[in-house]
Amino acid sequence: MDRGKEVINNSNDDVNVDLSCAMEGNASLGGNSFDGISKKTWAELTSEDIMGMKFEDAEAAWKFYNSYAREIGFSVRRDDKRVVDGCILSQRFVCAAEGHRSQKYLNRENRQRPPRRLTRFDCHATLRVKYDKTLKKLVVVDFVAEHTHELAPTPNSMFMKSHRALSEADKALVPVRQNVKVKRRDLVKDFVDSEKRDLVKDGDEETILDFMESKIEDDPGYFYEYTVDEEKHLDNLFWADSRSRADYCCFGDVLVFDSTCKINIYNKSLIIFVGVNNHHQTIVFACVLLADETTESYEWTLKTFLKAMNGKIPNSVITDGDIAMAKSIQKVFLGCQHRLCSWHLSRNASANVKIDGFVEEFNKCMNLEGTPQEFELAWMEMLARYNLSEHEWINQIYGKRKHWAEAYLRGQFFAGMRSTQRCKSQNAYCNRYLKVKDNFIEFIHDFELALSRSRSREAREDFESMVTQPVVEDHLKSYRAQMGATYTKSSYVEFCKELKKEQSFFVAETQRHGEHHHIHTISEFLHPEHSWTVSYDALEKKATCSCLVFEGTGFPCGHMIAVFKVEQLRDIPASCIKKRWTKHARSGIELNNLSSTMQISPEFACTIRYAELTNMCNRLCYLGSKSLEGFQQAIVGIHKLVESLESVQTSSVSKDQVDKR
Known part of the structure; x- marks a missing residue:
């Protein structure tokens, strides 16, 4: 695909790229002045612009092509070159995806683990320079812009081998950020240690609220709310940044949280909504510090959560067995399926029933993937076996079976989760950064550090999924190739697990209801007593299975895949591909029509645009600070742009006022 001329210039360089600067003043376009194309963005450069460019040496050509690749979204490497008497007469630079992986490596026998994902796709994108004896310079004689693979977004360029070095703008910001961080901590300490020494708690509370308010200046989508007690001390504190709120728009169908973490000097409960x-991967949607764990506090928390997330109620929620929390969920999250953590239930079973073998039987009943009738039968058999019909805890937990028994929860989407383990893992991860003696401001700083590290790992996975592809095995190769290009790296692994199960199933019977509607009975090899029913509509290309695995996990089950083979489908139907597991799960968030596509507030759309513009100004500030001339030019340009945008804002406000009248 050819995206080489379509990618919008990103935040890491100024919008109108000065290419002569990129080549350190050593290049020109033919015999013309380079100013003719210096106003173009990298993405606007054409083959005609680049062919014939001149460079003093191969290093200058490399810097140009590497800078171009960084903006367009690919990595480059040096290839063939011709050197005579220490002078480079020709040099070829290619896309890092050039060539193929050796078939000898792919076909290696007795492999202990799956082969690494493919990174080379026979890409022909290249730039070649040749020494011109008359000009005594290297001239571009060959340039190919088209790529055979998907290009990576520019923010992920830091993961590409040829772009891993820090840019000059980033290097310049390092001491600035360190100084700001040190000064901020010093100011906090001075504030606490001065005249408010006797009111440390009050001072700390005032500082954290000032800090939260200041965050809105940098991140207009930053949300926080708090309550105070009768003595006007900070009671509950809720916060979520714009990134977390955007994540909830895409992945807020399942929500997990518990209140078992206390990690601050005020002994408040830390609840992390994940x-x-x-x-x-586990992602954080919001956090709250609670003074107590009453029903009122939980109701305030959940109502504030909905307020922060534009009223979007999750489809499913998983929590521990806290009674106050359960009541609040039932009251605030109307229509939401509440599931109790299986790990907590298993632990409570062990604590309340001291009988050998009971916990194993209890877990079998809890995880039974059958019908409610099958669960009831298994439950009664267990009670009779251990004589527990009159046991108080047993009867109490049985009354809540619709919130924990898999037989009653089948078909409800929980993203493959049955416990709050992700919460506990996130708490454990954060504990590596948090200190028990942290005051409020230190706690928030340390928590943001943990969150930024977590998001860095997510960005790495985005990059790996985008620029690599799995090695496709022969079994159902067309399905593997399709899903390898659609799913993320981790999601593809989960899909292949179901694909592997398909080998044990076969279609035992097919009933035709009309021309397009078929009902298939699926049996398992060597286990004919096991059967499932798959209904397939050939006209709408929709399939449903009695196992309800797709509805619960978002991946087509092995039974459905067996039917796709019988129906002679070359591709998995789009109706059986859940977008939230794909590479483009976030594509619904558009900068220009975010509020309409995701049904969120215009203020939140403004948050996304603000963050993008803030990043784009990074390079501008760096270049403008390098010299007095550059500074003055930047100031003049910024003033003109601000005046233009203010006039746009004024006219927009006037129009809104007229419309309201």
């Missing part, structure tokens, strides 16, 4: 992203 979910799972398209890489099957």
Whole structure:
């Protein structure tokens, strides 16, 4: 695909790229002045612009092509070159995806683990320079812009081998950020240690609220709310940044949280609202510090959560067995399926029933993937076996079976989760950064550090999924190739698990209801007593299975795949591909029509645009600070742009006022 001329210039360089600067003043376009194309963005450069460019040496050509590749979204490497008497007469630079992986490596026998994902796709994108004896310079004699693979977004360029070095703008920001961080901590300490020494708690509370308010200046989508007690001390504190709120728009179908973490000097409960992203990683939606764990506090928390998330109620929620929390969920999250953590239930079973073998039987009943009738039968058999019909805890937990028994929860989407383990893992991860003696401001700083590290891992997975492809095995090769290009790296692994199960199933019977509607009975090899029913509509290309695995996990089950083979489908139907597991799970968030596509507030759309513009100004500030001339030019340009945008804002406000009248 050819995206080489379509990618919008990104935040890491100024919008109108000065290419002569990129080549350190050593290049020109033919015999013309380079100013003719210096106003173009990297993405606007054409083959005609680049062919014939001149460079003093191969290093200058490399810097140009590497800078171009960084903006367009690919990595480059040096290839063939011809050197005579230490002078480079010709040099070829290619896309890092050039060539193929050796078939000898792919076909290696007795492999202990799956082969690494493919990174080379026979890409022909290249730039070649040749020494011109008359000009005594290297001249571009060959340039190919088209790529055979998907290009990576520019923010992910830091993961590409040829772009891993810090840019000059980033290097310049390092001491600035360090100084700001040190000064901020010093100011906080001075504030606490001065005249408010006797009111440390009050001072700390005032500082954290000032800090939260200042965050809105940098991140207009930053949300926080708090309550105070009768003595006007900070009671509950809720916060979520714009990134977390955007994540909830894409992955907020399943919500997980518990209140078992206390990690601050005020002994408040830390509740972290988490979910799972398209890489099957834990992501944070919001956090709250609670003074107590009453029903009123939980109701305030959940109502504030909905307010922060534009009223979007999750489809499913997983929590521990806290009674106050359960009541609040039932009252605030109307229509939401509440599931109790299987790990907590298993632990409570062990604590309340001291009988050998009971916990194993209890877990079998809890995880039974059958019908409610099959669960009831298994439950009664267990009670009779251990004589527990009159046991108080047993009867109490049985009354809640619709919130924990898999037989009653089948078909409800929980993204493959049955416990709050992701919450506990996130708490454990954060504990590596948090200190028990942290005051409020230190706690928030340390928590943001943990969150930024977590998001860095997510960005790495985005990059790996985008620029690599799995090695496709022969079994159902067309399905593997399709899903390898669609799913993220981790999601593809989960899909292949179901694909492997398909080998044990076969279609035992097919009933035709009309021309397009078929009902298939699926049996398992060597286990004819096991059967499932798959209904397939050939006209709408929709399939449903009695196992309800697709509805619960978002991946087509092995039974459905067996039917796709019988129906002679070359591709998995789009109706059986859940977008939240794909590479483009976030594609619904558009900068220009975010509020309409995701049904969120215009203010939140403004947040996304603000963050993008802030990043784009990074390079501008760096270049403008390098010299007095550059500074003055930047100031003049910024003033003109601000005046233009203010006039746009004024006219927009006037129009809104007229419309309201």
